[in-house]
Every structure is written in structure tokens, then in C-alpha cells.
Amino acid sequence: MNLAEVGSLVGDVARAQMLTHLLDGRALTAGELAWCAGITPQTASGHLSKLQKAGLLAMEKQGRHRYFRLASLTVANMLESMQVVCAVDTPRRIRPESRMDQDMRMARSCYDHLAGVLGVSLADALTRLGAIDLSSDGGMITDKGHGLFHEFGIDIDSLAKQKRCFCRPCLDWSERRHHIAGAVGKGLADRLFDLGWIERVRDSRVIRVTPSGRDGLKTTFAIDHPD
Amino acid sequence: MNLAEVGSLVGDVARAQMLTHLLDGRALTAGELAWCAGITPQTASGHLSKLQKAGLLAMEKQGRHRYFRLASLTVANMLESMQVVCAVDTPRRIRPESRMDQDMRMARSCYDHLAGVLGVSLADALTRLGAIDLSSDGGMITDKGHGLFHEFGIDIDSLAKQKRCFCRPCLDWSERRHHIAGAVGKGLADRLFDLGWIERVRDSRVIRVTPSGRDGLKTTFAIDHPD
DNA sequence: ATAACAATTCGGCCGCGACCGAACCGTGAC
DNA sequence: GTCACGGTTCGGTCGCGGCCGAATTGTTAT
Secondary structure, eight states, X not given: OOHHHHHHHHTSHHHHHHHHHHTTSOOEEHHHHHXXXXXXXXXXXXXXHHHHHXXXXXXEEETTEEEEEESOHHHHHHHHHHHHHHHHTOOSOOOOOOHHXXXXXXXXXXXXXXXXXXXXXXXXXXXXXXSEXXXXXXXXXXXXXXXXXXXXXXXXXXXXXXXXXXXXXXXXXXXXXXXXXXXXXXXXXXXXXXHTSEEEOTTXXXXXXXHHHHHHHHHHHOOOOOO | OOHHHHHHHHTSHHHHHXXXXXXXXXXXXXXXXXXXXXXXXHHHHHHHHHHHHTTSEEEEEXXXXXXXXXXXXXXHHHHHHHHHHHXXXXXXXXXXXXXXXXXXXXXXXXXXXXXXXXHHHXXXXXXXXXXXXXXXXXXXXXXXXXXXXXXXXXXXXXXXXXXXXXXXXXXXXXXXXXXXXXXXHHHHHHHHHHHTSEEEOTTSSBEEEOHHHHHHHHHHHOXXXXX
């Protein structure tokens, strides 16, 4: 496979729409993806088999449904980096500011970690607390951070054993600032879900902060998450 | 701009070819790029103006020539991440192993740092020497590394002041291992050029290791670079 | 067994966009 | 001035690929 092939796979509006919807890491059925892209199921089927053959998507049969998800972190990273380029020179265009867009900018999932205002606030807060250092090097957890994460119920040592990148700054396309990705980013997001501080909004990447989450973020990280 | 637009820009064979040729960070004329892509100048002109309008390329007039280069590191990172996806599922295909391919795999420039066997060897050597730590976190320079880099004529402190990512592991598409990118990667490459240890091969991304470079790499980093 | 539904395959339509030939600008050389 | 050359603009051709309707396969429900 070469650059142009990958490009043209992403370069179709319908396919790009599907990939974007899969960017939160979930698996969706062929029908759902067709609906997302605004095309008929038979057209979507063609697109999906192309994407799968090319190794961008993984498929899993389940009864009469077929679930598709991004094939790997590598693919997610590629799509992210493409979105960053998209965002670069769309600086102050007056966008129609739909409710969904606003929610997306506020908090969303980014494959397996958190992005948007929430993601950036968390990165800021953890930096302010001296738990992580994203600024100078790729991203590391301080000794103090080890303690804080442990208190918060996250086992850093088991995260460090994973094969994937441990702690990576990931450029946020809406905020133009870094949030936390990598194993630590995922661990943090998982813990917030477990605590019931955040929850997914049906059929989208949008993340909602629950009332208890609002409290928790305030007391634990001194984050005032706007309503 | 949206994902599909970026994708389709890269998704054309001719344009992808041009972008690939620009990936070493140099600026090329419209004519050279047309030749690279194997198309007529008038067709290339159309492609180039599209890429420029989209913000992927920057253009500079010089006499009757027009020089094009990648607009930013962001764009280069995107193209790299796309190439990584390309390489993923082309595992052991018997490629025609041209001389150029072999040279490219051995040592090449990757926007502003080094890649290929040489890039990976350097990353390995510096890790072995305890100068850097790419494995666990995003990438950091140890105290010992500070000294080593300084002895080698690289001023780490001035690199750290730059706005860009300081030290980043970058997945090598040919070797499937990490090499050093970011400010440190660039600093290292620049220093090797200055020392005359490596030099560019005309009209390509290929890097040649000079005889004195072979000696230097051997004595300084214990790297045996194959001929 | 029959029906309902998810998904795919096939066939044909249609439009976008890549391509080149020709003509046209602008710069540099003489 | 004229000529040469790099680059762009315009116009027209052509083919690839996305799209849907219809028919098919396969699975679950009743």
C-alpha cells in the first residue's frame, strides 16, 4: 500500500465520515455507519469492505450484525494527525456553532482518551499539581504524580508494562493545545468512567460530565468545568 | 477544511509523489516536482496550487522559479503517520528491492531528522549509552545524556527552549522501530552534517555516510554502519 | 415454515477530477 | 528589441469510482 491509496481511502466524504465516527474507539454496525455517512447500506458496504481490506478497519461478526472498528492505534493516530492539519488553517471562520459542535469542543473521546476542553483542563491541572510533565519532553510522570495517581485509583506501574506508548502529548484539534494520550491518557479516562464522573452521549463522541463528576473535578483537580 | 478534503489531496498518485519527495524538508521547483510525479508541467501546476491553497505547501518565488516545500512540521508529521499505516500491512511482500530502495532503507532524512537503519541505530546507541530514554515515556534526555550531547557539540539547553516538541520517538516505516525526532532529532542530524559525517545524495532523501562518518560513528557511538 | 431484517453482490448511471494540447504571462539572457 | 524558458490558464476529453435499485445470502424471531 502506498501514500496515495491511504489518502484516497480517507479522501471520500462518506468514508471520512465513518472513520470520524469510529474515532472514539467504539465498534459500530454497518447500518449505523451507513446512517452516519448519509448513504444507503449497499454503498456503505462497499466502502467498509474497502477500508477493511486496506487494514484500516477491523471487523467482527456478531449474529446478523457486523461490527466495525478502527484496526489499530496506528490508524487512530493517523486520523488525528490529519485532523490537526485540517484545523490548522481554519482559524476564525465563523462556524455555524451547532449544539453538537459546542458539546464536542467541550469534551469528547479521542479513540481511548479524553479530548476537548476537559482533556486540556486535565492536562493543565495535572501539570499544575506537578504530577506530569508534558511541556519539555514527550511526557513523563513525576514521583509526586505516582502518588497522586495511586490515590486516585490508577495503577501507574501496570500501565507502564503495556506495550504502547506510555504517556504522550496529543495535539487537540479544537483547543490547539496538548492533552494526555497514551496508556496514561486511557487509564485516566477509564477511571473517570468507572467513578461515574463522565459518561458517553449516545451515538457520538461527546462526553458528558455528570454532577458528581463536576464536584469531583473541582475538589480533586481544582477544575471548574463549565456547564 | 475537513478530513475528506485532506485525504483526497493526498489521495492522488501524482500529488502523493510530490509530497513524498518534499518529505525531506527541502524546497523543489514546480518543474522538478512535475518530473518527480511523471506528469506535464501544466498538470503539476494545478496540483501545486491546490496543495498550496489548502495550506499543505508553502511557496516562494525566486526569479522565474517557484519553490515549493511542506508548509509545516504538522504536515510532515501527518504524512509520516500515513506512511506508517501504509507500511503496517505490507509485511513481507517481495518488493523489487531497487538500489534506491535499499539506500533509502539504510539512511534517509525524515523532514529534519534521520531515519532508516542509521536513525534507528543512533536511537539504539544513545539508549544503550544511557543518554536518552525512548522506551517508557515520550522521550527524555538523562543527566548523563546532557553531558554526552554537550561533549558531542550539541547544546541541549538551547534546543529545549524551542517551541516544538523536544524529543519525540518517531516510528520508522521501514524498520518498524523508533528513531529520534523532535528538536533533539534535528539537532543530532544537523551536527552530523556539520561534522561531515553524513551528506545528502542529490535529488533524493537518501543520506550517505562518509568514510570519516563511518569512523566517527564507530568510535563515538559504537555503531557499525554497513556499507 | 414464514416473515423480517442486516448485510452483501450485481448492474448500470452519472459526475467529478486528472490529464494533456495549445495558448498565454513573466522573467532572464543576448 | 528578440528569443528561450519556467510556469500558469483555458478548454475539452475520458475514465475511475461513488451512488442507488434490484436481487441474493444469511441470521433471528414467531
